[in-house]
Amino acid sequence: MSDKEYELNINPDWIKKYLIKIVFGLILFIGVLSSIRTVGPEEEGVVVQMGEFNRIVPPGLNFILPFGIETMSKIPVQRQLKQEFGFRTTDAGRQSEYAKTGFGEESMMLTGDLNLTDVEWVVQYRIIDSYNYLFRVRNPEKTLRDMAEASMRKIVGDRTVNEVLTVGRQEIATSVEILLQELCDEYQNGIRIDQVVLQDVNPPEPVKPSFNAVNQAQQERETLINQAEAEYNRVIPRARGEASETIQLAEAFALNRVNRAKGEADRFNSLFEAYQLSPEVTKQRIYLETMERVLPRIGNKVITDEKGNNVLPLLNLERKDN
Template structure:
């Protein structure tokens, strides 16, 4: 034998012995990995034994019978979603969306025979894993079809202006209610959390015209709001001023009426006194009138009836305390 050659003697019994051990170890590892299943904290494990439902297991480590049992993990504690008219290509602070290829989902006919492009999201949860797996075949695809049918039905009952402007929230709510009714009828184990209209646009050829209409409607709403604000500011103030004027007029009228009644009562009392004593009453009225008039006529000179003598009654060099106006 040359220097570059060597001979290895292998004992066949040794190979057979260690090979069988290796095979047993590999089989044991395969059995362990095929027996143990880990169910996440937001999941339930549904175990199928020989093609038939057997049990539902909770989160954690669970054991199944290899080759006889199969486990499906259902995310019952997680909110799921389906997108229509677009797909999210990358989620994050600035998510990116892909719209090409999904126009058949979003293009719909409204009740007034106009086309509109409706993009929406259905957020849902799986509340019954058994019904989700066994009551409906391919529950995800069925929910997708039901969502599209519900949206087309609701949009088909509205005008294009309602879909594009004021009716968006009402449409989303109606679709959510209808979709939940369908899920309950199908018993698919799904609860609808929310339906969100992501974007609603007219078809591209008429989009500029619809945008102009929307701007005009928004301007109209702005003007209406401004007019209502002016109305609420001016009208209450005018009503207050009118009420104040009315109250002042009523007070003036009441004062005049009461004054007139007082004067009438005084006149009646004077007339009654005059009837009983005419001369005395006449004298008293004369003196009272002089008492009111004399202070207003300025300087006074009193003479006798013939005007020949001046009576020394008043200080003629001083002006009256209350001169005549």
């Protein structure tokens, strides 16, 4: 049979049915592919039917109406997201790499004392309401970025450049976090702010050496103040202890002198009373007691009469009989 005779024997109805089956199979295959959706474990699916919100589906395998009748948006509700300002992470890993070129406009800010500072920060957040995230605000990611930048500029604009660069960094981050959360609640964008982190805060490049010199001087001042306080805490308590000891010794000495003086006064008064009662006896007793104290201290004694005739040259009055 020739090729011409074979072509004439082909039934056109069979070809039409065959093509219909192929088209129907393709349509069915495309419909099945477009109706199967897999939602990740950290996500939930928001299904929109003919442009209107229909339902929220959980993680796992889900089915929607095919051919664009229903569409699904996957929202990472269990994942912490972040936005970077003033830089971008180009390679995340153990030693992450960052790029700053082209992002200077969003990080350069004016402080309250009319100085410029370069503030790099990160906003960490979570999506807690998929419906509000998709339907309350148009382009929620860009809206959040604009709100974060406006909040940071407002807080930095209320501080001096020294506060921004040194002691006020944590307070600034906390204030921006509170203000940004208030804006998210006001816009009802379904976002919860987890944390605002100041990645790096530097003065502009032309004045960075001067600022570094000022910071170094402030650190040296703090070091000297701490050393002075340590020396004060070491010397002053010891001086106070020595002063207290001296005062106690003086008080003890004064008490001893006063008590001794009172004792001598009482002894003199008692001696005076005895003298008033018997003057001669008292004088004789005083004389003998005085000689008893004085004579042992003289050493060798020579006793003579008034004319010097009878001499006792070696009278040892220090000798004591047992």
